[in-house]
Amino acid sequence: KNEVEQSPQNLTAQEGEFITINCSYSVGISALHWLQQHPGGGIVSLFMLSSGKKKHGRLIATINIQEKHSSLHITASHPRDSAVYICAVSSMDSNYQLIWGAGTKLIIKP
Amino acid sequence: NAGVTQTPKFQVLKTGQSMTLQCAQDMNHNSMYWYRQDPGMGLRLIYYSASEGTTDKGEVPNGYNVSRLNKREFSLRLESAAPSQTSVYFCASRDSRILYNSPLHFGNGTRLTVT
Numbered sequence: 001k002n003e004v005e006q007s008p009q010n011l012t013a014q015e016g017e018f019i020t021i022n023c024s025y026s027v028g029i030s031a032l033h034w035l036q037q038h039p040g041g042g043i044v045s046l047f048m049l050s051s052g053k054k055k056h057g058r059l060i061a062t063i064n065i066q067e068k069h070s071s072l073h074i075t076a077s078h079p080r081d082s083a084v085y086i087c088a089v090s091s092m093d094s095n096y097q098l099i100w101g102a103g104t105k106l107i108i109k110p
Numbered sequence: 111n112a113g114v115t116q117t118p119k120f121q122v123l124k125t126g127q128s129m130t131l132q133c134a135q136d137m138n139h140n141s142m143y144w145y146r147q148d149p150g151m152g153l154r155l156i157y158y159s160a161s162e163g164t165t166d167k168g169e170v171p172n173g174y175n176v177s178r179l180n181k182r183e184f185s186l187r188l189e190s191a192a193p194s195q196t197s198v199y200f201c202a203s204r205d206s207r208i209l210y211n212s213p214l215h216f217g218n219g220t221r222l223t224v225t
Binding site: 096 | 214
């Protein structure tokens with residue numbers, strides 16, 4: 001079993017829909033990271049969180065430390081949101097290394 | 111702010127040739143990383159440097175060497191390139207001190223083809 005599991009692996013939705021991507025982890029963490037990679041593009045950090053909720057524009061990230069679970073939400077989705085969304089955690093055992101999820105490929109159709 | 115600067119952007123090598131990928135960050139981060147990303151796959155850690163003067167192997171270190179030249183710079187060397195090393199390489203940095211945990215910052219990537 002992977003230490004960081006993301007679901008779904010692939011998600012296709014219509015423009016305007018509310019999107020949820022999930023991340024579950026099995027290790028103690030100091031922080032959880034959400035990142036975005038557009039096709040053929042670079043990798044951008046969206047959020048780093050260790051508790052509660054963060055919001056940036058139409059993106060919202062939440063984390064439940066007790067349940068070892070995080071969600072990334074996109075409101076009013078747009079085709080430009082089409083990308084791979086990656087969850088990664090900084091383990092408490094080694095804050096230097098990150099443990100990566102496999103990524104969720106999101107396609108938003110106009 | 112330049113962030114993480116990675117060079118070159120593209121490179122084609124013949125099998126057996128050597129090259130060095132350069133990476134520099136201007137954010138005073140202590141930790142730096144080299145990842146490779148193969149088509150349709152996630153990031154795999156090659157080497158990392160938790161702080162200046164230290165380097166450690168990641169998941170896929172074979173065929174690579176690294177140098178943490180100073181706090182800013184972390185280079186990746188392929189001594190004898192092989193077709194299996196065809197990939198996109200990303201350098202990243204972050205402040206991983208516990209009290210100053212920061213997000214990862216990535217370079218724009220190097221697309222390497224070994225023929």
